[in-house]
Amino acid sequence: MMENEMYDVLIIGSGPAGIGAAVYAVRAGLKAAVLDRSPVSGGQVLSTYEVDNYLGFPGVSGSDLSDAFRRHADMLGVVFITADVQGFEDCSGVQTMYTVHTDKGHFVSRTVIIATGASHSLLGAPGEKELAGMGVSYCATCDGAFYRKSTVAVVGGGDVAVEDAVFLAGICQKVYLVHRRNQLRAAESLQKKLLSLENVEIIWDSEVEEIFGREMVEGIKIHNKKNREENTLDVEGVFIAVGIVPDTALLADLVEMDEKGYIIADETCATSRKGIFAAGDIRKKPMRQIITAVADGANAVHSVQEFLNAETN
Numbered sequence: 001m002m003e004n005e006m007y008d009v010l011i012i013g014s015g016p017a018g019i020g021a022a023v024y025a026v027r028a029g030l031k032a033a034v035l036d037r038s039p040v041s042g043g044q045v046l047s048t049y050e051v052d053n054y055l056g057f058p059g060v061s062g063s064d065l066s067d068a069f070r071r072h073a074d075m076l077g078v079v080f081i082t083a084d085v086q087g088f089e090d091c092s093g094v095q096t097m098y099t100v101h102t103d104k105g106h107f108v109s110r111t112v113i114i115a116t117g118a119s120h121s122l123l124g125a126p127g128e129k130e131l132a133g134m135g136v137s138y139c140a141t142c143d144g145a146f147y148r149k150s151t152v153a154v155v156g157g158g159d160v161a162v163e164d165a166v167f168l169a170g171i172c173q174k175v176y177l178v179h180r181r182n183q184l185r186a187a188e189s190l191q192k193k194l195l196s197l198e199n200v201e202i203i204w205d206s207e208v209e210e211i212f213g214r215e216m217v218e219g220i221k222i223h224n225k226k227n228r229e230e231n232t233l234d235v236e237g238v239f240i241a242v243g244i245v246p247d248t249a250l251l252a253d254l255v256e257m258d259e260k261g262y263i264i265a266d267e268t269c270a271t272s273r274k275g276i277f278a279a280g281d282i283r284k285k286p287m288r289q290i291i292t293a294v295a296d297g298a299n300a301v302h303s304v305q306e307f308l309n310a311e312t313n
Contacts, residue, residue: 007031007109009304010100012085013247015043016290017280018115019069020297022078028305034073035102037084041073042066043117044281045290048133052145054290062133065290081107088112088254095311096275111275111307113300114251114263118281118288121243123155127211128240135217140164140239142289147237149173153220155208156241162186162194164241169197176233178203178222203233211238246282258284269300270307277303 008030011021018034019041025032040046048062057065073080083102091097091108100107120138122128128136137143140154144167152172154165157179163186165177177194182204184191194200203222209230210221219234246261256264256272263278265271271278279296281288 007033007107008308009111009113010035010107010109011113011115012100013043013115013117014041014080015115015117015280015293016045016069017117017293017297019073020294021113021115021279021301022073023076024298024301025304026076026078028301030304033079033081033107035081035083035085035100035107037082039082041070048142050146051142051290053142085250087250098275111277111304113277113279113304114282115279115297116247116282118244118246120240121245123208123240123242125208125211127213131211131213131217134215135213135236136211136238136240138240140167144168144171147172150236151234152237152239153178153233153235154239154241157181157184157186158241159186159190161241162190164239165200166190166193166197168239169200173199175200176203176235177201178206178208180207180225181205248282267299268303269296270303275307
């Protein structure tokens with residue numbers, strides 16, 4: 001755990017992708033460590049009230065699932081280092097080597113798995129943070145089943161928001177789509193599907209001013225930007241889909257990314273820079289779920305093994 005040690009792989013981030021990678025790395029006999037600014041593992045899962053779609057753990061709370069992941073890793077002897085990563089340096093010579101600079105020192109490794117995840121963009125409305133996981137959600141496919149036959153609101157106007165509204169319309173009694181503009185930004189095919197649904201109502205030119213409720217969400221207050229009217233919608237759930245921000249700022253000059261900041265890497269998790277791998281929500285891919293993040297962690301370690309073997313031989 002000392003900074004002057006040489007690691008086979010350093011894993012940045014201890015969400016599902018990072019812990020998944022750590023478990024596979026230790027079982028593969030690699031000298032590995034996990035670096036994370038937080039001493040509590042889990043990432044976004046920690047703020048999920050209940051997880052019902054992770055295989056073998058129906059109805060588990062996000063915190064309990066995160067605890068189970070961490071206990072598994074601890075049982076195998078995974079090394080966790082609480083440190084805020086501040087930069088990466090390519091120190092490759094005959095062999096590939098990277099130095100990871102942190103507020104706790106400098107760590108050297110032959111490979112790096114980036115698993116820092118992504119954060120959902122917040123509305124910034126009063127009540128949003130207080131009711132997160134208690135009616136406020138950022139993932140319809142994760143939490144939608146808890147609102148079966150209920151009335152919910154989706155906030156946003158892009159592809160994700162419209163997809164969420166369509167998905168929720170199939171299980172909820174009523175779905176409001178609150179959008180701040182007078183037209184949607186989603187693909188035309190998605191818009192046609194949405195407009196064909198009888199239990200979806202679009203609230204145009206409106207913004208959410210407040211999300212309220214005592215112990216769970218009870219409703220939202222909205223403000224119409226055009227006529228300046230204020231109304232209250234009684235809803236049991238609010239699904240916020242106003243964007244997601246990958247935590248890749250420190251990697252801007254190191255690996256190839258798309259226009260949104262997601263790291264370009266295929267199912268092998270290999271990036272444009274040799275010895276650097278990306279796993280979980282930071283990777284450009286069609287689906288971001290706990291189970292896909294854990295799978296990325298396993299795939300990344302497999303790729304690390306192949307890379308190290310190729311460099312050694």
